[in-house]
Amino acid sequence: MSEQIIIYGKSTCPHTRRALDAYPQAHFIDVLLSPADLGEMMRLSGGQRRIPVIVRNGEVEIGYRRGS
Template sequence: MPEQIIIYGKEHCPHTRRARDAYPEAEFIDVQASPENMDAMLRLSGGVRRVPVVVKDGVAEVGHNRGA
């Protein structure tokens, strides 16, 4: 079964762009598009307001490769 990857980020953020480039198969969710998207990201990140948040099979990591 393929790994499910979701990236929460901002459309024009360079860190989000690098994560999206690294995982082209990932679903992208723009946190600026709606308050619900931001709320979902904050729940996954433990309240950390930093993008991207990369979720792999339900496990969230703030920052791509822990760099952003």
């Protein structure tokens, strides 16, 4: 069974770019393109406006600093 990863973020964000580089198999959702996706990201993050929000197999990680 493969790991399911979703990354919510902005394509212009350096932390989002690093997360995408670390998880090339992830499904990326640019929250600037859809108010509904931004709302889902805010729900997942408990209202925090910090990106990226990474969902790995149901577990939520807010922010990404590894590899910086």
